Amino acid sequence: HRMKPIIARRKMKRKPRPGAPRGFDKPRYRERNIIERCFSWLKELRRVCTRYDKLASSFRAMVCLACIERCLRADFSDRT
Numbered sequence: 307h308r309m310k311p312i313i314a315r316r317k318m319k320r321k322p323r324p325g326a327p328r329g330f331d332k333p334r335y336r337e338r339n340i341i342e343r344c345f346s347w348l349k350e351l352r353r354v355c356t357r358y359d360k361l362a363s364s365f366r367a368m369v370c371l372a373c374i375e376r377c378l379r380a381d382f383s384d385r386t
Contacts, residue, residue, distance in 0.1 A: 348372060 349355045351372050359365040 347376070 348369065353359075354365075354368055354372055357365060359368055
């Protein structure tokens, strides 16, 4: 699939491993972080996390409803 890992290195010192060093692309890592936060937010919803729905179409509809609720909450929140 031609995917490359975008994971930052650890700060702690270790023995160097053989092979080419892994590169780090900061803008792409930020995009990855946004996606990971979205998935973690979806997994906080119990119905989506445990997947109570048997059909894929009803599960997809529940994920869509959760995203719509999230957008509405962000748009119409009392916090400014």
